[in-house]
Amino acid sequence: MARNKTFNRRNILIIIAVILVAALGLSVRLGYLMIAKSAEYAERAEELHERERAIKAERGTIYDKNGIAIATNKPVSTISVIHSQITDPEKVIDVLSEKLNLREEDVRKRVEKVSSIERIKSNVDKDIADAIREYDLNGVMVDEDYKRYYPYENLASKVIGFTGSDNQGIVGLEVAYEEYLKGIDGTILTLTTAYGVEIENAAEDRIEPQAGNDLYISLDVNIQKYAQQAALKVLEAKNANNVKLIVMSPQNGEIYAMVNAPEFDLNDPFTLTDNMLINIDPGTLTAEKENELLNNMWRNACISDTYEPGSAFKIVTAAAALEEKVVELDDTFFCPGYKIVEDRRIRCHKAGGHGSQTFVEGIMNSCNPVFMEIGARVGVTNMYKYFSRLGLFHKTGIDLPGEAKSIMHKPENIGAVELATISFGQSFQITPLQLLVAASAVVNGGNIVTPHFGVQVKNPQGNVVKTFQYEGATEVITKETSETMKMLLEAVVSDGTGKRAYLPGFQIGGKTATSEKLPRSSNRYISSFIGFAPADNPQVIAIVLIDEPTGIYYGGTIAAPVVAEVFDNILPYLGIEARYTETEKEEFEIGSFQMPDFLGLSLEDAKKLVKKYEFGEPYYLGEGEKVVEQFPLPGETINRNSDLILYLE
Numbered sequence: 107m108a109r110n111k112t113f114n115r116r117n118i119l120i121i122i123a124v125i126l127v128a129a130l131g132l133s134v135r136l137g138y139l140m141i142a143k144s145a146e147y148a149e150r151a152e153e154l155h156e157r158e159r160a161i162k163a164e165r166g167t168i169y170d171k172n173g174i175a176i177a178t179n180k181p182v183s184t185i186s187v188i189h190s191q192i193t194d195p196e197k198v199i200d201v202l203s204e205k206l207n208l209r210e211e212d213v214r215k216r217v218e219k220v221s222s223i224e225r226i227k228s229n230v231d232k233d234i235a236d237a238i239r240e241y242d243l244n245g246v247m248v249d250e251d252y253k254r255y256y257p258y259e260n261l262a263s264k265v266i267g268f269t270g271s272d273n274q275g276i277v278g279l280e281v282a283y284e285e286y287l288k289g290i291d292g293t294i295l296t297l298t299t300a301y302g303v304e305i306e307n308a309a310e311d312r313i314e315p316q317a318g319n320d321l322y323i324s325l326d327v328n329i330q331k332y333a334q335q336a337a338l339k340v341l342e343a344k345n346a347n348n349v350k351l352i353v354m355s356p357q358n359g360e361i362y363a364m365v366n367a368p369e370f371d372l373n374d375p376f377t378l379t380d381n382m383l384i385n386i387d388p389g390t391l392t393a394e395k396e397n398e399l400l401n402n403m404w405r406n407a408c409i410s411d412t413y414e415p416g417s418a419f420k421i422v423t424a425a426a427a428l429e430e431k432v433v434e435l436d437d438t439f440f441c442p443g444y445k446i447v448e449d450r451r452i453r454c455h456k457a458g459g460h461g462s463q464t465f466v467e468g469i470m471n472s473c474n475p476v477f478m479e480i481g482a483r484v485g486v487t488n489m490y491k492y493f494s495r496l497g498l499f500h501k502t503g504i505d506l507p508g509e510a511k512s513i514m515h516k517p518e519n520i521g522a523v524e525l526a527t528i529s530f531g532q533s534f535q536i537t538p539l540q541l542l543v544a545a546s547a548v549v550n551g552g553n554i555v556t557p558h559f560g561v562q563v564k565n566p567q568g569n570v571v572k573t574f575q576y577e578g579a580t581e582v583i584t585k586e587t588s589e590t591m592k593m594l595l596e597a598v599v600s601d602g603t604g605k606r607a608y609l610p611g612f613q614i615g616g617k618t619a620t621s622e623k624l625p626r627s628s629n630r631y632i633s634s635f636i637g638f639a640p641a642d643n644p645q646v647i648a649i650v651l652i653d654e655p656t657g658i659y660y661g662g663t664i665a666a667p668v669v670a671e672v673f674d675n676i677l678p679y680l681g682i683e684a685r686y687t688e689t690e691k692e693e694f695e696i697g698s699f700q701m702p703d704f705l706g707l708s709l710e711d712a713k714k715l716v717k718k719y720e721f722g723e724p725y726y727l728g729e730g731e732k733v734v735e736q737f738p739l740p741g742e743t744i745n746r747n748s749d750l751i752l753y754l755e
Contacts (some may be wrong), residue, residue, distance in 0.1 A: 112336050149510055162251045165273055165291025166278075166318035166566075168266065171326040171362070177266055177280065177372075180255035183235030185226045188216050192245030202226055202246070210362045228271050229253045249294070254280075256372035258417050262330050263369040264406040265506065265559065276375075277404050279323065279559060282505050286563045286571070289318035305683060323559040324360035329353055332675040333363040337650070341367050343665060344655035350408045350538055353672065356546035356647040359555030361504075362676075366407050379403060409502075411507045412535035413651070416621030417455075417661070418533030418636050419471045419541065420709050423481055424469060424594065425548045426492040430589045432483035435590070437465045445475040446525045452478065453619070470602030472618060472662075474530045481529025486520045489528065495582040496544035497554050498536055503576075504557045512536040519738060530694050538634075545636050549595070549615065549644045550590045554578035596641035599666075604635065605749060606737065607666035611684025612677055612709045613641035616669065618662035623654070630654050635665035639673055645682060648672060657735045658727060658753045663738070703740035704733045704752055712752055720746040729754040 162184075168177035175724055199217050203210040206227045216224045228251060230238075239248045254269045264352050267278020274288065275281030292315030337349040353363040382399045383391075405411075427433040443459030444451050454460065454474045460467070468476030481489065493499060493514070501509045513535040515524055527533040539557055547554050556576035561571040595615035598604040603618045616637035619706065623630040633655055638647040650668045658664060678684075699719065704712050709731050716724050728734075735753035738744050 112618045130175065132333065137584050144180070150721060154410050157466065161249065161294060161312075161313035161315045162273060163254050164317040165254060165269070165289060166287040166320045166563075168287070168321045168323060168625045171322075171324055171360075171561075172328075173322075173755045176256065176258055176261070176325070177479055178255050182228075182251045182253040183232065184228045184251045185230055185235065185238060186247040186249065187224050187226060188219050188245045188247065189217070189224065190220070190245075192217065192243075194244070197241075198243050198246055199529040201243060205234055206230065225245070258327065259371050259373055260369040262325060262332065262364060263372050263375075264366040264404060264408075265364045266372060267404075268372050268375045277508075278406070278506065279321070282507055283321050283563075286319045286321060288315040292316075292321060292460040295627075310682075312655050317382050319571050320564045320566070321560065322562040322564065323561055324362060324561055325364070326357075326362045328679060329672075330363040330365070333648075333672050334365045334367065334369070336671045337365045337367040338669050340650075340652055340655075340664060341437065341701050343493050344652060344657065344659075346655045348407065349653070350651045350666075351648065351668070351672070352408055352538060352542055353676070354542060354557060356550045356555065357643045359543075359546075359557045359578070361557055361559055362646070364408050370403050375404070376400065399725040406478050406506060407538075409504055409506055409537055409539050412513055412537050413632055414512050414532050414535055414621045414623075415533040415541050416632070416634065416645070417474075418545075418617045418618035418619035418634055418649075420469065420472065420477050420529075421545050421548055421591065421595065421617050421636070422492065422496060422498075423477050423484070423529045425496075425583055425587055425591055426484050426489055427480040428590055429583055430484055430488050435464065435594075439465070439468055439473070439476045439479055441452050441468075441473050441475040443655070445478050447478065447523050448521070450523050450526075452523075454524055466594060466597065472598075472603045477530045478526040481525055482522070484529075486517055486525055489525070490517055492583070495554075495579070496547055497579075498540055498544055502537075502539050502543050502556050502557050504539060505560045505574075505669075506540060508520065510537055512540060514532075519696040520597065527653050529621065532744050538649050538651055542636065542647060544646055545617075545638070545649075546644075546726075547582050547637055549588060549647070551585050552583040553580045554582055592641050592644070595638075599637070599641075603662040604637070604666050606662060607635060607637050607673075609639075609670055609674055609677075610690045610745070611686045612639050612673065612682070613685075614639050614670070614673065615641035615644070616666065618660070618666055620659060620661045631659040633659050633663075633665045635669050637666070637673065638684060639677060640685075646673070646676065646680060658737065658751065663751055667737070677746035678750065698743055698745050701738045701740055701744050703744040704736045705740065707733045708752060709733070716750065721750045722747040724750040726752050726754060728754040 164179050170176050177697045185202065187198065189448060189472055195217055199210060199213050203213045211224065211631060216226055235248050252273065254273065265278055267280035268276055269280055270276050275284045293313040295311035333351050333353055337351045341349045349367040352361065352367040354361045368379060370379050378399055391675050440462050441454055441460040442451040443457050452474065460471050460473050463473065498512055501511060515534060524533055543555065555578050558576050560574045562570060565571050592615055595617060599607050599614045599616050603752050604616045607614050607616050614637055616635055619634040623632060631651040631654065636649045638644040648669050650665050652665055654666055691724055702715060704715060711734050732755060733752050734755045737751040738748065
């Protein structure tokens with residue numbers, strides 16, 4: 107009995123000791139939490155009852171060469187709901203569905219969803235947001251925001267690009283310079299109860315957003331307008347698939363204009379343009395197909411699409427031949443209208459041939475047999491050496507996403523036939539921009555430029571953050587070859603296939619091209635022209651490509667006038683003054699006349715009318731007895747001895 111009492115007493119003491127130790131441990135832990143960790147846990151408790159809402163940062167503005175804003179911001183709002191704070195859900199649903207033009211069931215799902223905060227709609231116009239704010243609905247948040255706005259709508263759309271609903275760049279310069287343009291979002295912090303209800307009279311913490319930096323680019327709104335207008339004009343007149351046109355400084359690579367007609371509305375980039383919906387039944391348009399069409403609509407074909415350049419590439423072949431000293435200007439060639447290479451008969455564009463001609467005349471006439479001969483003289487190894495020097499094996503480095511590479515034969519796979527076709531611009535593919543960069547080097551003294559838009563970045567206070575530097579290879583061809591090529595290409599415009607690019611008072615150099623698309627029997631063509639001015643000291647260079655024109659498709663006939671129209675507008679704008687020769691002054695005084703209208707005339711009547719004017723040489727193209735197209739156009743002021751082209755159906 108005594109032993110049991112002793113055992114019970116011992117157990118009780120042990121239990122008491124355990125309780126005391128546990129109590130002491132809890133007291134120490136509580137003291138640690140309340141004293142040593144009090145600040146940390148107070149902060150955690152506050153965070154538990156804070157609600158965070160973002161304040162969008164203003165995106166940096168994009169300015170053109172003249173400081174004109176071409177991508178800016180428009181104040182908008184984001185409408186959100188906080189479930190725990192809504193006191194009249196039906197009224198909230200009615201007001202938001204009506205004012206935001208949303209389906210009632212969609213708004214109801216978000217309003218009734220139990221979450222800390224639910225976004226209803228972004229990019230809401232200020233007047234609509236103000237109207238919603240006036241209802242003073244509990245649980246409805248109207249927060250300031252910014253929406254990207256493009257004042258020139260479709261101008262240079264595939265260059266500038268646009269942003270998504272999150273205000274981040276998607277395509278074009280908007281994404282290329284995202285790191286500079288984007289700002290840092292701010293935050294609104296609101297104290298709430300444990301149930302998520304905002305505490306009245308509790309002060310909001312606000313972290314202000316930081317605006318993005320501004321981007322200054324080389325694109326000139328006025329030059330872009332001139333170029334886009336000329337491109338749209340020929341697009342409609344020739345019912346072409348598209349027209350690509352680039353205007354650049356050959357001296358430093360600054361791009362003044364880049365047109366991909368038809369363009370799209372930057373303020374409504376997710377709506378397909380009419381040309382994208384041709385031959386598509388709206389009822390069969392799936393989401394996957396729509397996304398494919400949108401990507402094609404946004405595509406900058408000037409840098410993303412490759413093509414066979416055709417005769418414009420003879421600029422490169424001629425420069426390589428002069429550099430290797432395998433041809434002299436007075437070398438003579440004979441063109442019977444074709445050239446036999448191994449087992450192939452490769453024709454010239456002039457069916458009857460050009461007969462005997464010098465190298466200079468061969469360039470002026472754009473004669474394929476002449477260039478097949480000099481291509482053979484240069485040889486594969488040397489041809490590829492100059493392709494590499496002129497940047498045709500790699501991307502140009504333009505500051506836009508999506509640039510394509512060239513598609514070339516491997517040297518070991520090039521035989522005599524391949525070398526012959528390469529010499530006049532067939533059997534390989536490059537981008538329009540690659541050819542423009544190569545041609546720039548040929549006429550600027552031999553230096554490769556990096557084509558670009560970005561010039562400078564400034565912060566919102568106007569201080570320069572970064573000035574972009576662009577390097578390129580120098581002396582890829584000699585100055586002597588460059589001077590000779592400028593002279594030859596000026597002759598192409600003054601007396602050769604590029605005569606329709608001639609502008610009195612301005613020295614224009616250039617090269618025409620008419621390249622047949624694959625398969626060769628499809629009768630689908632790309633008409634193009636490269637032009638530069640002034641020919642003796644080029645300050646501007648341009649390339650235009652007309653994809654699948656209907657009717658007359660020769661580059662010298664329909665593409666050269668596009669560049670002439672652009673140059674006619676921009677050369678004086680760039681401060682390049684006209685310098686008339688004595689011959690030009692004389693022709694202005696006594697030799698110009700207004701182009702008559704041949705449209706609708708029969709072939710017999712057209713020939714009678716031709717005899718009344720001092721045309722150079724009339725060309726009658728097509729099959730038929732009725733004139734449906736003419737160049738020059740009716741009403742144009744032309745010089746005597748200008749050529750006339752009539753297309754018959």
